[in-house]
Amino acid sequence: NENPAARSNLAAIDAAHHLHPFNDTKKLNEAGVRIIERAEGVHIWDATGKKYLDAFGGLWCVNVGYGRKSIADAAYAQMQELPYYNTFFGSTTPPTTLLAQKVTSLAGPNMNHVFFTNSGSEATDTWFRIARVYWKALGKPTKTQVIARKNGYHGSTVAGASLGGMKYMHEQGNLPIEGIHHINQPYWYGEGGTLSPDDFGLKAARELEAKILELGADNVAAFVAEPVQGAGGVIVPPSTYWPEIVRICKQHDILLVSDEVICGFGRLGSWFGYQHFGYEPDLAPIAKGLSSGYLPVGGVLVSDRVAQVLIDEVGDFNHGYTYSGHPVCAAAALENIRILEEEKLVERVRDDIGPYFAKALASLADHERVGEVVSIGLIGAVQLTADKASRRRFAKPDDVGAQVRNQCIASGVIVRATGDRMLFSPPFIISRAEVDQAIETLGQALDWLRDNVSE
Numbered sequence: 426n427e428n429p430a431a432r433s434n435l436a437a438i439d440a441a442h443h444l445h446p447f448n449d450t451k452k453l454n455e456a457g458v459r460i461i462e463r464a465e466g467v468h469i470w471d472a473t474g475k476k477y478l479d480a481f482g483g484l485w486c487v488n489v490g491y492g493r494k495s496i497a498d499a500a501y502a503q504m505q506e507l508p509y510y511n512t513f514f515g516s517t518t519p520p521t522t523l524l525a526q527k528v529t530s531l532a533g534p535n536m537n538h539v540f541f542t543n544s545g546s547e548a549t550d551t552w553f554r555i556a557r558v559y560w561k562a563l564g565k566p567t568k569t570q571v572i573a574r575k576n577g578y579h580g581s582t583v584a585g586a587s588l589g590g591m592k593y594m595h596e597q598g599n600l601p602i603e604g605i606h607h608i609n610q611p612y613w614y615g616e617g618g619t620l621s622p623d624d625f626g627l628k629a630a631r632e633l634e635a636k637i638l639e640l641g642a643d644n645v646a647a648f649v650a651e652p653v654q655g656a657g658g659v660i661v662p663p664s665t666y667w668p669e670i671v672r673i674c675k676q677h678d679i680l681l682v683s684d685e686v687i688c689g690f691g692r693l694g695s696w697f698g699y700q701h702f703g704y705e706p707d708l709a710p711i712a713k714g715l716s717s718g719y720l721p722v723g724g725v726l727v728s729d730r731v732a733q734v735l736i737d738e739v740g741d742f743n744h745g746y747t748y749s750g751h752p753v754c755a756a757a758a759l760e761n762i763r764i765l766e767e768e769k770l771v772e773r774v775r776d777d778i779g780p781y782f783a784k785a786l787a788s789l790a791d792h793e794r795v796g797e798v799v800s801i802g803l804i805g806a807v808q809l810t811a812d813k814a815s816r817r818r819f820a821k822p823d824d825v826g827a828q829v830r831n832q833c834i835a836s837g838v839i840v841r842a843t844g845d846r847m848l849f850s851p852p853f854i855i856s857r858a859e860v861d862q863a864i865e866t867l868g869q870a871l872d873w874l875r876d877n878v879s880e
């Protein structure tokens with residue numbers, strides 16, 4: 426399949442003109458870019474014809490799997506009918522309105538409105554402004570501060586990168602912007618010390634209360650958190666965490682924002698992550714699984730409490746994007762959700778392949794280089810450790826994670842590494858045999874780590 430000239434030519438063109446996200450362009454150009462040409466089911470192929478099992482689902486997002494012709498057909502038909510019109514100036518288009526109805530019908534009884542965006546980052550900036558507008562309309566204009574978590578990820582816009590808790594992002598662009606504060610993440614394995622997970626869950630949650638009291642509840646607009654922190658390493662909170670967060674937000678009258686960009690649309694075995702953990706947010710950004718990545722679309726689910734103020738008190742809400750509610754993206758998202766419903770893929774994650782995946786992942790727990798394995802539905806992580814008993818971390822977690830990831834990719838399985846945690850987020854259609862292949866491949870990479878990386 427390899428056409429060396431064509432491939433190397435494309436790589437050379439890419440090196441000459443394409444600046445990639447989250448990448449060191451010089452290193453990338455030396456290594457050579459991987460040209461992905463096609464995909465089907467859970468597999469992708471690069472330009473050399475190499476086939477990979479994509480156990481990471483693109484970027485956490487290809488929930489229905491690749492090659493869904495019906496999504497392409499839906500987008501094509503809509504594009505021929507009406508390729509674009511805006512939702513400004515009192516307009517909408519049929520797919521946009523129907524998508525708003527469909528998404529809110531899945532979001533629970535108190536989430537009946539959605540604001541559309543093109544991405545999760547734009548959804549973050551949207552709820553950030555809604556939260557402040559809400560409190561101002563209620564006569565509390567000083568409630569502007571937002572609390573987020575270290576190692577959380579909420580996107581790459583200025584507010585998104587500021588609300589995220591990644592220091593290496595803050596250092597680029599003089600972030601965070603003012604008005605944003607961070608508390609620790611509920612990462613028991615790395616930060617729980619000698620506490621039990623349950624005690625640590627309460628301790629981590631109560632950092633929110635301390636921060637609110639430090640800032641003054643009359644100055645705090647909202648708290649944002651991912652049900653499970655994805656890009657931060659699939660940090661699953663102890664069971665005591667979320668109930669305590671809910672208590673604190675209620676007690677101090679702080680809006681609760683649940684970032685559903687990864688956890689939404691079935692990833693945890695429920696339509697939204699907050700349904701899995703049993704809480705109801707005031708605002709919830711969505712993207713990724715909304716369209717399974719087939720076209721860029723995002724949004725913010727808005728609770729009745731907030732929507733009522735936005736509608737009855739605020740009047741003009743001066744925010745929005747050219748492509749907010751884009752009809753072709755909406756048509757693709759509608760077909761994506763139809764597939765999730767018709768094939769009962771969310772139930773499959775909850776009742777079948779999710780439990781199977783958890784069992785397969787647990788088979789790695791005894792490996793001498795594994796500190797913990799965690800999963801909910803079809804999101805999972807394997808924590809690497811230099812010493813099981815002491816939970817000692819490798820000196821260079823990023824390097825170790827990258828080496829293990831590269832071993833897996835060389836063996837034809839795409840996984841993600843965040844530091845020293847190996848992450849999975851496969852399409853919901855993954856078969857049991859493909860789960861076994863992904864786990865076995867990681868197991869071989871762990872053996873390689875044990876036999877080749879000391880310390």
Ligand SMILES: Cc1ncc(COP(=O)(O)O)c(CNc2cccc(C(=O)O)c2)c1O
Pocket residue numbers: 484543544545546547549578579580581651655656684685686687712713723841
């Ligand atoms: C929880 C969460 N919130 C917001 C965003 C921003 O969405 P957009 O990217 O569509 O603007 C995300 C995105 N998450 C994301 C995006 C790109 C790469 C990776 C990775 O883990 O390597 C993760 C996310 O995971």
